[in-house]
Amino acid sequence: MGKRDLSEYSICKDAQAMIAKAREDGVETVWDRLREQEPHCGFCELGLSCRNCIMGPCRIDPFGNGPQRGVCGADADVVVARNFGRMVAAGAAAHSDHGRDLIETLLAVGEGTTADYGIRDEAKLRRIAEEVGLAVAGKDAKAVALELAEQFFNDFGCRRGSISFIDRVPAKRRALWEKVGITPRGIDRDVVEMLHRTHMGVDNDAVNICLHAARLSLADGWGGSMIATEVSDILFGTPTPRTSKVNLGVLKADQVNILVHGHSPIVSEMILAAVHAPALLAKAKAAGAQGINLAGLCCTGNELLMRQGIPMAGNHLMTELALVTGAVEVVVVDYQCIMPSLVTVAGCYHSRIVTTSPKAKFTGATHIEFDVHNARQKAVEVVELAIERFKVRDAGRVEIPVEPVEVMxxxxxxxxxxxxxxxxxxxxxxxxxxxxxxxxxxxxxxxxxxxxxxxxxxxxxxxxxxxxxxxxxxxxxxxxxxxxxxxxxxxxxxxxxxxxxxxxxxxxxxxxxxxxxxxxxxxxxxxxxxxxxxxxxxxxxxxxxxxxxxxxxxxxxxxxxxxxxxxxxxxxxxxxxxxxxxxxxxxxxxxxxxxxxxxxxxxxxxxxxxxxxxxxxxxxxxxxxx
Amino acid sequence: MLKKTVIVRPELCVGCMQCMIRCAQAHSQSKSLACAIREEILAKPRIHLGVGPENKPFPNKCRHCEPAPCQEACMPWAIRDDIAQGLKIVDPTRCIGCGMCAMACPYYVIRFYQDAGAPERPSVAVKCDGCHERVAAGAIPACVAACKTGALTFDEVNLYLKQGTNRLANAVYGVKA
Incomplete structure (x- = not known):
């Protein structure tokens, strides 16, 4: 990481201390890799490289000296719009596929095929079901859950012309979207259509591509993401004000430390349930730990913080550094924003990365696949692994740098x-x-x-x-x-x-x-x-x-x-x-x-x-x- | 002090053209990529990519010869060697765009464009200046900084060749470098 002062990397004391420890421990971090990559590709930085077909790849020279069009004839505007459109589509796909996983859980609850998940906020279930036009009177929670899941699944296709929460949009805004032609139609439809439009020879008008990017982003914000939020509340409880703690100081030197990292509450809520199991606590004590400490990273951490007050160890740039404390037994992840480097960093200590989703495997990690039928049992396996890893923790390499700060x-x-x-x-x-x-x-x-x-x-x-x-x-x-x-x-x-x-x-x-x-x-x-x-x-x-x-x-x-x-x-x-x-x-x-x-x-x-x-x-x- | 120069190893070049784009940026007024591409007189790259058989790329730039044929051919004394030691640098305020330098250059590394250094002239010679301002400030030439494959390095030429000799010696005795 060179000779740069630690304060140039982060304003946080815990980050600075762990970057220094990473240097001493010979652990490569995100800042080292950034330096290796710089200067970045100038064409890519400007959006001027196109890899969408193999007549190319093509680059447009921004200094006007070299080629001004790709092999297909696309100019700088079309190439940039294509790339930006795909970027937005990928973001919407990520949020919305996360949302779909919550609907699948809701469906399993409605069908009665899972004993591991249930409805924690039935009033919200009924309120949302009514809001999107379902009749709920006289139906039990499972029946409503089933119908609501079906309704939300339809938002991903394009059967009804628009998405369920469109009525949350003020009338003036809806009229504007209609006029401009960017009312979202279906979550998957609008994302897939962007991939179609940006194939060679489809949409070759930069403004038209950008307007569709706007439409598909709305399918995410008012669709996939909104469904993810509301169904998470229904399944795991609507958040209410509470206090908790934040920063690497939430790790505990004398306890088994488990971090949840990723985005969905589906896995992390089950880990939370498992860490309170008396049998596992007894095992942890038998292994010499004072208890089992659960903390969050990134958005799944936010999900647990909002609903359960579980402390947060850090945000994106703290994920590698949390491992550098040498105090983390297991980081259990679902998907999104999990740097592949975590497996390597974990390998420098006694830590294990546990992947849980069939769509997010990491070479070198321990894969314990969760689904709606086995989640509680799999969560127990994760905690047991963490207890085993605690036994081989090297106390001499542990450094927990700061005291935690309170948050509401x-x-x-x-x-x-x-x-x-x-x-x-x-x-x-x-x-x-x-x-x-x-x-x-x-x-x-x-x-x-x-x-x-x-x-x-x-x-x-x-x-x-x-x-x-x-x-x-x-x-x-x-x-x-x-x-x-x-x-x-x-x-x-x-x-x-x-x-x-x-x-x-x-x-x-x-x-x-x-x-x-x-x-x-x-x-x-x-x-x-x-x-x-x-x-x-x-x-x-x-x-x-x-x-x-x-x-x-x-x-x-x-x-x-x-x-x-x-x-x-x-x-x-x-x-x-x-x-x-x-x-x-x-x-x-x-x-x-x-x-x-x-x-x-x-x-x-x-x-x-x-x-x-x-x-x-x-x-x-x-x-x-x- | 050892004199460093840009050393080209064409067999390592992948043709990404990063050297060209960062060269132009380094010779812009603003020095930032996003602003450089919006300047009225666009900066130009002074390193060029030749295309060989099977699309094999060849990064090509001024060797700063001594004596330099371009300098000998230049009638208004626009190619100067008194700006930075060992570098032949075009002074755009003197260049009349006659093209004699390019005709004399055996490496085809001189181009003609409008240049922000002499905006009143329609076309002046544009060539590598060894990034003398960057080097004086402790940086390395922009093309070298941009190169990810080692096709361009900034080194003292005899030191570089000595290392090559050692590699060869190892190879002769079957030791992997």
Whole structure:
């Protein structure tokens, strides 16, 4: 990792300590590999390379000297749009396939073919079923679950013309989507159609491809992701406010440490059930451990944090470093954002990576496949493996670098409304009065190109200072939590209006609303506010940001936010800069099409100024004080 | 101090053209890729990829010869050797675009474009300047920094050849390098 100062990699003490330990232990990390890759391919960075057929691969010379068209004749605009379209399709596919796994679990519950899963929030099951038009009266929970699962499966095809939650979209926004032709039709349909369109010789108009990218992103945000969120709540409980802890200090030197990593609650909830089994606790004690400690990484960690208050060990860039503590027996993973390098890092210690999904195997990992019929038993096997690994842990190599920080979590829309007395009216009043000037969803990942958590946490600080309520999901949750921003005491860092509201309600100025599929909660909340005010989402004083994003999924989230009417600031540019048409569309043209656009700004203060300026305009247009 | 130069090993080149794109970026006004491609006068690469049999790529750049035929042919003294030691660098403010240098160059590494260094002239000679500004600042030439396969390295030529001799010696005695 060279001679660079540790503070250049991360603002977090736990990360810095573990990067130093990785150097001593000879463990290669994500930052080493980034350095090896730099400078990245300039064509790819600009989106100007096309690998879609074997007349190529082709590159468009951005300096105008070499080829300006691929072998097929595609110019820079078409090549960039094709690549971006596929990027967004992959992100939507990831969220939505995760959503489908939850429907399959719901179906198994409805069919009565699983003893391992059940309905933890029957009231929500019935409410959602009614919302999407099912008759629930006189039916038992299983029957409703079955019908709801069938209904949601249909959202993935294209039978009904649109998706179940389309009615959550304010009328003005739906009319706009109809006019532009981007109403999502079916989750799989719109994703597959993008793969079709970007095959050679299909859609060769950059703007047309980008509009379809917007449509399929909406099928994710208001479809696949929203289904994932709502069905997760039905199966595992709707989150309510609670406190927990965050950072590598949640690992315990005298206990068996198991980390869950990935995205879906289906596996992690079963691991949680197993770690409390008295027989396993007895085995752990017999192995010399004081207990079994479960903590989360990334979004499956967020799922457990929101619903069960399970502590979070870290976000994306902490996943390798968690293993470097030498204190982790097992990392059990499902899918998405799990660096293949974890197997290698685990191999440098006594740790084991356990894969659980047939669609996400890692060479060198231990594969213990989970399904709806065997999940509890398989979870027991995972915990037993962890206890065995604890026996061979080398205590001399263990270093747990920091003390954990407290966080408040669990702010589902249901919980927020309950805290407000059952309706959004008090929130709307606070916004009208200017105490809360607006709301900003700050979401997304870590990216080793950016000093870890610097942009995420500082953008949050800058926003709350300006009386903007911040909602966080995904990896930003940990960025915020580690800095103490997820506790009510952080109200002291907020502007006077927001501070007053937070103190009155006993809530933090930064609300943790879930995992990355739970960005759908933010969409739903925006939809509710706009409908209550009789306006479009693009009229609301709201914005979004993904300061340290890295993934295809984040590109999809950004696009569904913009296509839903929410101005979105990205901390890093997507690979579209090689096309003037696509770049101009993203940063300005979309404003005239969907009433919102992207901005790219890596400086958190300048990003906050962009957001603030946007919210001023929106507030003024609504006749409010800026 | 040993004088380092860009050493080309064409057998390692995969034809990715990263050297070209990063060369152009390094010779842009802004030095950032995203901004460089939007400059009014686009920077040009000074390293070129020749295509041999079976599409075998050949990275080709100025050797900074001594004596340099291009320099001897240049009538307005635009190819200077007083900017950085050992490098033949085109001064675009002196170049009249006559093409004599390119005719004299046996390696075909000089091209003619409008250049931001002399925007009033329609076309001046554009060739490798050894990234002398980067090297003075402690960096290596942009083409070398971009090369992922070792086809371009920045090294002292005799040291490089000595290492090659050692590799050969090992090979002769059946030792894998």
């Amino acid at each position: 979590t669990g702010f589902s829309n249901e919980a927020v409304l309950a805290a407000l007395g059952g309706t959004a009216a008090p929130l709307i009043e606070a916004i009208k009065a200017g105490k809360i000037r607006g709301a900003v969803g700050i979401v997304g990942c870590n990216n080793p190109k950016v000093k870890q958590d610097y942009q995420n946490s500082n953008l949050i600080r800058e926003c709350i200072k300006r009386d903007l309520l911040v909602l966080v999901t995904g990896c930003v949750t940990v960025s915020a939590g580690k800095q103490g921003l997820l506790m009510p005491a952080a109200a002291d860092l907020a502007g006077p209006g927001l501070s007053e509201v937070c103190k009155a309600l006993g809530i933090p100025p930064v609300l943790h609303v879930g995992s990355c599929v739970d960005n759908s909660r933010i969409l739903q909340l925006c939809g509710m506010l706009a409908t209550a005010l009789g306006v479009d989402i693009s009229d609301l004083p709201v914005a979004a940001a993904a300061p340290e994003w890295y993934s295809e999924k984040a590109a999809t989230i950004g696009l569904y936010a913009v296509a839903s009417g929410i101005f979105t600031v990205l901390g890093l540019a997507p690979p579209i800069l090689g096309s003037k048409v696509v770049t101009d569309l993203a940063v300005s043209g979309l404003e005239g099409v969907v009433g919102a656009s992207f901005a790219v700004e890596g400086d958190p203060v300048k990003a906050a100024e962009l957001i603030d300026a946007r919210i001023r305009v929106k507030r003024t247009a609504l006749g409010l004080t800026p």
